[in-house]
Amino acid sequence: MSFIKKPKISHPDLPKNKIGLTIRDYEGAMSTLCAGCGHDSISTAIMQAYFELALQPHRVAKVSGIGCSSKTPTYFLGGAHGFNSVHGRMPSIATGANAANRELQYIGVSGDGDSLSIGLGQFAHAIRRNVDMMYLIENNGVYGLTKGQFSASADKGSTAKKGNANPYTPIDPVLLAISLGCTFVARGFSGDKEHLVPLIKSAITHKGFALLDIISPCVTFNDHEGSTKSYAHTRAHMRETVYADFTDHHEEILTQVEPGKFKEIKMHDGGIVGFKRVDKTFDPTDRIAAISYIEEHRAKGEVVTGLLYLEPASSEMHAVLGSSEQAMADLPYEKLIPGKDALARIQARWR
């Protein structure tokens, strides 16, 4: 037989979450990416995070641009809303959707090409507006869909599959985001779900723009010796800095980890993000320290992962704009479009 779909049959004792769903209820269509693609592993991590947080798939909107990464929203949360937009223009779509319906949770899935080349301007402005969304960059350093040319995140000196070296300096989305004032910045690795799932859970819970840069090896074009985004290279050079986990139960955190090594931050909705600092010198709420820490380790050829910067007092787009508490999509027509007379009254104020 060839090309079967993933069978519906599942483990009869599969655990259920608080809303009675199993992990399989968070699946989407069968992936058509290459076997072993890091992106598929990220899709699974997203499903795991939503399952653990017991969130309803139909309260989620998935938006994406163009590229291998941008195909993946089809492969998770089949019950969610979705919009596959123009190359690099996902941030605008996400901003518009969020403006219209602030009640949904937004997942933006993008790649290093989509966010750091064609969509760099869009990416920067979504951060600046602090759109309440989780923004994933599935970062593999190459243009996989066009057969493996270097992308803007490829490290200088790293080699392509045929051996030619990359002459350009890379754009690091993490440093860029921190410098743009992003309120949640983290880096993960698709081959390490144990740490990736908690990062995604924290990012989902963050009120404001949560950037997750995820090293996601391209098995077909960028998993060779000489690549700095391969499974082997990432595992050898990864430096796990801050282990973050989200919980909505205060007690759980305090009992689960060693005291002293732990710092916790209350989120807007009362949930708590707990940090375990693997490196004691590092403080993820100190922006300047975070930048220098990342730079320092990059100079040593290390890839710093974990929750790298968090601004607990983040004010997301709607709070800044002072827009309606009720989602615009739910406003009655008369209220949303009050008519000529209301417009005349507003204009009269400026005459």
Place this chain on the structure above:
Amino acid sequence: MKPTNTEHPDHYHRIVDCQWGCPAHTDVPHYIRQIAQGDFTGAYLENRKSNVFPGVLGRVCDRPCEPACRRGRLDEAPVAICRLKRVAADLSDDIRPLLPPKGDSNGKRIACVGAGCASLTVANDLLPLGYDIVMFEQHAQPGGLIRTNIPAFRLPAPVLDDEIALIVERGVDLRLNTRIDSLQSLLHDGFDAVFIGTGAPRGKDLALPGRHDTDRIHIGIDWLESVAFEHTDTIGENVLIIGVGNTAMDCCRSSLRLGGKHVKVMARKPRGWFKASEWELEDAEEENVDIVINHLPKAFIVEAGKLTGMTFDKLHYDIDEQGRLSKPRVLEEVFIPCDDVILAIGQDNAFPWIEAQTGVKLNQWDVPEVNTVTHAASIPGLFFGGDAAFGPKNIIWAVEHGHRAAISIHKYCQGEDITKRPPRGINLLSTKMGLHEWSYSNDFDETSRLQMHHVDLTQRFKDIKIEVELGFDPQQTSKEVERCLNCDIQTVFTENLCIECDACLDICPTHCLTITDNCEEDDLRTRLRAPAENKEQILYVSDVLPQTGKIMVKDENLCIHCGLCAERCPTGAWDMRKSRVDIPYAALSPTD
């Protein structure tokens, strides 16, 4: 845990639950695949190799394979393995030209006592090697308990006759109507070896008041035998069957065909503690047999020489937290009227014809001591098999005993050590045909187990010879074969190719796979991605993975062998390979 030794022939064999659960180790997935491909003759031969009587067993096997079937743990109903076996038997071409003929005589003469399935299997295995087989049978027809104790409406005589003929007509010296009354004289008849497959022919009696005051109380297996040979063709309208095993089921259903109108099966314990197979209970209840629980027989009531009924103590049991029955309390005494009683409360071996001077050592239950591997008794050249060896089991066990005894007899006659058994082997062959192509039907079919069609209730009681089960039709067969999970297509892992991309873990529909740090089994079972509480099922543990030093663990329990792990593996670390277990037989062993 230590890395799993997949080189051991039993490792992959154990994963094929049906084959592992079958005493004769029939390669079930292999023959189901042959049926799916329309190769019924091949499927029949594959069955015959191990179980010798596919037509018989396809109807009346105890089916240890079905409770073992992995599918039963996934969505409740196992594959209808037994019914598919019957399909192979029903649709097979004549296989006579394909069987090995009797070999040139090697000058050795073997006596087989009893012409039941154990003796016939011994003959089947030894004939091609040139042994001269002399088989003694007390009745006028061969078949043993299969013929005498299984009613014709479950197993038509022509099916049995045909499968016996496949053995006997190849040159067995079958001596019917020849009862062996003395082992001592048989041992002096110059045989090179003697095999005893005389079954467990003595039905248990029930010593209660009134037992011998009437001739309307029958011993179940004797009564069935007399029905089989048409010595008995009537019974009273009201019949009580004592006991609720499979013999009781045959007795009650036979009674209905001989004039019984109100047939009650009297059980001492509640449902759930019955010995009968679930499907035999279902078939009896479909025929409106009344199964009465919690009744302890007390006395037979005979008035003026006529059996009028039986008295019982009606019992009450409590069930404790562990699900065990308490000691029963007697609620009241009840009288149940009847015309006939059939006792179906078990059977024993009986060897009045084994004399003390033969030197055959008896055990504490007064039956010969028999080695469980070689089937040898305490004197050289004497072997036991079937129910005669270790008490009542079933047909498929008797066949396996026959195979084992044949190996021993062959070795004994060749002057070899019978305790040195030929080893099993395992053969693995990749089923990969292309990027997404496998040479087996790997998609999971959601169809529920198909139900066997039965002869209509208004028709089936007209003649005891009307076979109730009609067999699967082609449509049913084509669906049921797809329910098989192909457990013989093994997931084979090569550690040093793994890059730990998690693709296999993510795609696995039943969450069988986990990459984690190594530890002891109990701890490891708690760390897997889905509950792994079935400890009878093995965990496959790989050696350390090259990049992180973790290990790949697979809980074999619920793998549906869909091959998606191998399909999504970018490096070919997983492969789907067909396993074939080499089971040694006297005439064919992997070491030959």
